[in-house]
Amino acid sequence: SQTIHQWPATLVQPVGSPLSLECTVEGTSNPNLYWYRQAAGRGLQLLFYSVGIGQISSEVPQNLSASRPQDRQFILSSKKLLLSDSGFYLCAWSFGGSYNEEFFGPGTRLTVL
Amino acid sequence: SQQGEEDPQALSIQEGENATMNCSYKTSINNLQWYRQNSGRGLVHLILIRSNEREKHSGRLRVTLDTSKKSSSLLITASRAADTASYFCATDKTDSWGKLQFGAGTQVVVTP
Numbered sequence: 001s002q003t004i005h006q007w008p009a010t011l012v013q014p015v016g017s018p019l020s021l022e023c024t025v026e027g028t029s030n031p032n033l034y035w036y037r038q039a040a041g042r043g044l045q046l047l048f049y050s051v052g053i054g055q056i057s058s059e060v061p062q063n064l065s066a067s068r069p070q071d072r073q074f075i076l077s078s079k080k081l082l083l084s085d086s087g088f089y090l091c092a093w094s095f096g097g098s099y100n101e102e103f104f105g106p107g108t109r110l111t112v113l
Numbered sequence: 114s115q116q117g118e119e120d121p122q123a124l125s126i127q128e129g130e131n132a133t134m135n136c137s138y139k140t141s142i143n144n145l146q147w148y149r150q151n152s153g154r155g156l157v158h159l160i161l162i163r164s165n166e167r168e169k170h171s172g173r174l175r176v177t178l179d180t181s182k183k184s185s186s187l188l189i190t191a192s193r194a195a196d197t198a199s200y201f202c203a204t205d206k207t208d209s210w211g212k213l214q215f216g217a218g219t220q221v222v223v224t225p
Contacts, residue, residue, distance in 0.1 A: 006155075032211055043201060044156075044215040051211070059212075090155055096211060101146060102203075104155035 002027035006091045006105030013112055019064075019078040021108050023091030026072065031093040033074040034102065035066055038088040050074060051096065086112045119202055119216040127224050132189040134219040136202030137182075143205040145178055145185050146213065150199045159187075159200075192223045 006023045013019060025031050032051055036044040046059045048066035056066050063082050067075045074091060091105040120135045136145070144163045148156040162169045162178045162185065169176045175188040189196055199220045203213040 034212075036215075041220075043217040046212060046214070049212055088153075092156075094211065100211070101158040101161055102156075102213060103158070104148075106155045107153070109153070 002093075002103065004091065004093055004103055004105040006108060008108060009106065010109045011111070013081050013110065015083055015112055016080050019076070019081050019085070019110070021076040021089055021091075021110075023074040023076075023105055024072055025074075025093045028072070028093070028095070030071060030096070032096045032100075033068060034092040034094075035074065035076050036090040036092065038090060038107075040087075044090065048076070081112045083112050086110055119200070119219045121219060122217070123220045123222075125222045125224065126192055128193055130192055130223075132192050132196070132221055132223070134187050134200055134221070136185045136187070136216055138185075138202075138204045139183065141207040142180075143207055145176075146203045146205070147174075147176060147185075147187050148201045148203060148215075150201065150218070152198075156201065189221075192221075194223050194225050197221060197223045 003026045034049045035047045037047055038044050048056055048058055050056050050068045053068055053071055064078050089108045092102040094100045094102045118137050124132055126132050142164055144161050146161045147159045149159050150156045160171045160174055160176050162176050173190045178185045199218040201215050201218045203215045205213055
């Protein structure tokens with residue numbers, strides 16, 4: 001069976017500090033991978049998605065970047081965090097193509113002070 | 114703007130009652146999905162309905178899709194306290210391969 005791991009669970013960082021959130025998937029190969037951000041009480045905003053190693057598409061201009069160094073590893077990064085980067089970050093994967101559900105990780109609560 | 118818009122934003126019911134929430138969207142879709150999120154957790158997939166389907170059931174869940182009205186509904190029958198969560202619809206648009214767009218969600222509270 002497939003599992004998705006995401007860490008850390010919570011993170012408090014000062015403004016201007018770097019960020020690295022990691023997501024890994026087990027039990028499948030060549031998944032589509034996604035990073036979402038969820039503001040409090042809101043829906044999910046797709047930040048990045050990837051259909052393969054080194055292939056990253058950005059959905060919205062922002063202070064963040066993503067990388068996929070291995071098939072089942074997806075990393076969300078920032079060189080300098082802003083207050084507006086605070087939120088709940090969710091990683092997800094799917095088998096790819098249409099008609100496929102997405103499987104979500106447990107999320108990372110990021111607070112930038 | 115969001116592709117999926119849920120209605121109502123919040124819903125409070127008692128155990129045993131049915132909960133109905135709606136989702137409207139703007140453009141053509143391949144499928145529409147419903148997800149559930151417990152507070153502070155990741156989302157869990159509930160059900161997927163394809164654009165050529167009109168109704169689907171899964172346990173106590175019933176989903177309908179009306180592509181002419183660009184709307185869907187999720188019905189939870191005989192609700193339980195454990196159904197307390199936020200529910201999101203997500204659309205897989207025809208011009209947006211493999212990417213879902215989520216609505217803002219309906220927050221459901223079921224009281225014993």
